[in-house]
Amino acid sequence: MNKKINIAVKIVIIILLIYTWRLIEANRSAINKFYIYLYLVLVSCSLLSDKYFYKGQKTENRKSYLATSHYLSLTWFVALIVPVIEYLYLQRYNIFFTILGSILIISGIIIRGLAIKRLGKFFSRDIENWEEQKIIKSGIYKYIRHPAYTGNIIQITAFPLVLNSYYSLLLSLITITGFLWRIKVEEKFLVDKLPEYKEYMEKTKRLIPKIW
Numbered sequence: 001m002n003k004k005i006n007i008a009v010k011i012v013i014i015i016l017l018i019y020t021w022r023l024i025e026a027n028r029s030a031i032n033k034f035y036i037y038l039y040l041v042l043v044s045c046s047l048l049s050d051k052y053f054y055k056g057q058k059t060e061n062r063k064s065y066l067a068t069s070h071y072l073s074l075t076w077f078v079a080l081i082v083p084v085i086e087y088l089y090l091q092r093y094n095i096f097f098t099i100l101g102s103i104l105i106i107s108g109i110i111i112r113g114l115a116i117k118r119l120g121k122f123f124s125r126d127i128e129n130w131e132e133q134k135i136i137k138s139g140i141y142k143y144i145r146h147p148a149y150t151g152n153i154i155q156i157t158a159f160p161l162v163l164n165s166y167y168s169l170l171l172s173l174i175t176i177t178g179f180l181w182r183i184k185v186e187e188k189f190l191v192d193k194l195p196e197y198k199e200y201m202e203k204t205k206r207l208i209p210k211i212w
Helices: 002-027 033-054 066-090 093-121 147-162 166-193 197-203
Strands: none
Touching: 002 033, 002 066, 033 066, 033 093, 033 147, 066 147, 093 147, 147 166, 166 197
8 A cells, every 4th residue: 555655646746747847848938047947956955965964774664654754755745846836827036035945945954964964874764763773862853853854844944935936835834734743653653662762852842942
């Protein structure tokens, strides 16, 4: 079942990408290509940064709550693609929001990158654990439990701003809801597998230092 869902998610994403590319081709002469190129560079940096910082290990097939992975995979990529479609149809230009969005995306990439690097071999895009699993409490994890998700949330909120695609912020909100769901079940999973995680939860915040 999980394999079929994964294939279905990829098909939806590919269809959206093809539609978006054809739309760009059809409007090539009428659009400001700088915004499209800037957006593509930022998206590429976001996607490639995971590979750069990732130092993980082979899965031991201890994955749980895979529905959250499918949900986030779908909503994340849809929330990246749809702002381009909105931009092509509405073409708003506000350099302030473009600059703000770019700065926030870079900040989100850095935060997520630092989190992935600090987790090292214990980082995974799914909810899973390993035999030698331990809780990382140093670096950014000294202050918040889910800095990688903090970085993701900052990015997915900022991407529509780059293209002034304000309606697409609704998709960002849907994706953020997925991250909050993921955090809830992930913490339940970690408390079950690593009892000392409960004490760690009492000393740290989820996403924002000293706030929440």
